[in-house]
Amino acid sequence: MSLISLPNRIGRVAIVGAGPGDPELLTVKALGLIQCADVVLHDALVSEPILSLIHPQAERIAVGKRCGRHSMSQEEINRLLVAKAASGDRSVVRLKGGDPLMFGRGGEEMQALREAGIDYEVVPGVTAATACASYGAIPLTHRTLSRGVTFVTGHGMGGEPIADWHRLALSHHTLVIYMGVARAGSIAAGLMAGGLSAETPVAIVSRASQPQQQVVTGRLAGLEQLAKDPRVQTPAALIVGEVVSLHHSLDWFSADLLGSEVVQQQFG
Template sequence: MEIVTLPGQREGGKVWLVGAGPGDVELLTLKAYRILKSADVVLYDALVSEEIMSLVPFDAEKIAVGKRAGKHSANQDEINQLLVTKGCTRKNVVRLKGGDPFIFGRGGEELQSLVEAGLEFEVVPGITAASGTSSYAGIPLTHRDHAQGVTFITGHCQLGSRPMNWTNYANPNNTLVIYMGILNAGIISQGLIDAGRSAQTPVAIVSKATTSEQRRFIGNLGELEQLAADPELKMPALMIIGEVVQLADTLNWFTPETHSETPAVSYEL
C-alpha cells in the first residue's frame, strides 16, 4: 500500500509506539505512563485494558483499531495510513499495543510506514504477554530441571493454509509459548504429537492474565483442544506447553484477591 502524506499540514508531530503490557495497569513502564499522560491522540488495540485507557487525558482523541480473531477490525493498511495522517496533524500520537509491540504486534510494519512518510517516532517496549502470563500463572518459562530454552510462536488462522514444521517445536527440553492459538488448538496439538512430542506433555491455557479475571486451564497436550473449548475461557488467552507447567500449582501466587488489594496508580512524573 502506498502511504499518503499531507503536504503543508505537518506540525512537527511525533509518534510513540508503546507497549501496554499484559493487562495489569501497574505493569506499565514509567515511560509508557508518562507518554500516555501527554498524548494528544491514542490509537489503541482491543487488548488494552480499561484501567490503562483511563490514564489517557480526557480531551485526547481515542481511536480503537483493535485486531481480534473472528471480529471485524481495521486492516493493517488502514492502521498504517491513520498513523501517518495523525502523525502529520497532531503533536503527540501514541500507538498503544497490548504486550510488547515487537513480539507479534506488527510494530515493525507500522514503523516502516512512518519511515516512508518521514515521521519522527520512538519505541517504548512493554512486558510481553508470555512473560506477564507465565509469571502470574506460576509457570517459569525456563528451569534447569525442566526446560533449557523457550520459543514464542503465533498460532493464528494462517496455520490451516500454511502448515508449520512442528518438528522444529517438539523438543521436550524447551517450553513452547503460543500466541493467538485458541482457534487452532486441535491443529497445534496434533501437529506437535505427530512430530514426536508426548501427548502427556503438561499444558496450560491462561485467560485474561494479570487481571482480576485471570483463569488457568491446565491439562496435557492430548487435551489441548478440549481445554481451549471450555466455555469459561475468555480472550485474550495464551498457551504454555512444556514440563515447566507442572510447577504451576507449587509456584502459584496470584489470585483475584491479590489483584484487588493492589493500590490504584497514582504516579507523578
C-alpha cells in the same frame, strides 16, 4: 522537577506497549506518554484501566484487531497513523497490548512511518509470554525441566494454519503460543506427530495479570478440549512443556485474589 519529564516532540509518534492489562505493569515512560498524548490509537486488547489513563481531552481512536471480528486492516491502521502524525504538532501514541514488537505488528507501523518521513520511538511493554508465565506461576525455564523457550504465533499471515508444528516438538523445552486457542487441536496434533508425548503438561493462561485471569491445565492430547473451556477468554496464550507441572504448587496470584475477596467479605 516532576518524576515524568517528557521532551517536546513535534510530529513524533510513540509506539507504546501497554503490557498485559495491569496498569501497574506499565513503564514510567509509557504512563507519561499516555497521559500527555493528544491522539491515542489503541488496540482492542488494551485493558479499560489502562485506557482510563488517557487524557480526557485526547482524541481516542479504537483500531484494534480481534479474532473473528471486523476491524481495520493493518494497511488502514498504517494510513491513519501517518495521517494523524502528519496533521500538525500534536503528540501521537500508538498504544498496543503487550509489547509492540512481539507479534504486535509494530515493525510494519515503523516501516510505514519511516516511509512517510515521520520520526518515532518505541516503548517496550511486558509481553504475553512473560506475563502469563509470571502470573500463572509457570517458569519459562527451569534447570531440571526446560533449557530453552520458544515464542511462536498460532497462525500464519492472513490467519492460515501453520503446518510445521512438528519442528517445535523439542524435549526439555518450553513453547509459548500466542493466538493459538482457535487452532489448539491442530497444534497438539502437530506437536505429537513431531514426537512430543501426549502426556506433556499444557496450560492456557487468559487475561494474565487482570482480576479475570484464568489458568486451565491439562495434557497435550486434551489441548483442543481444554481450549473449549468456558473460562478461557482472550487474550490468552498456550504454554506447552514440563514446567507447566509446577503451576499448582507455585501459584501465588489466584491465592492472592482469594485472600483479597475474603478480606472484602469480612471488612467490606
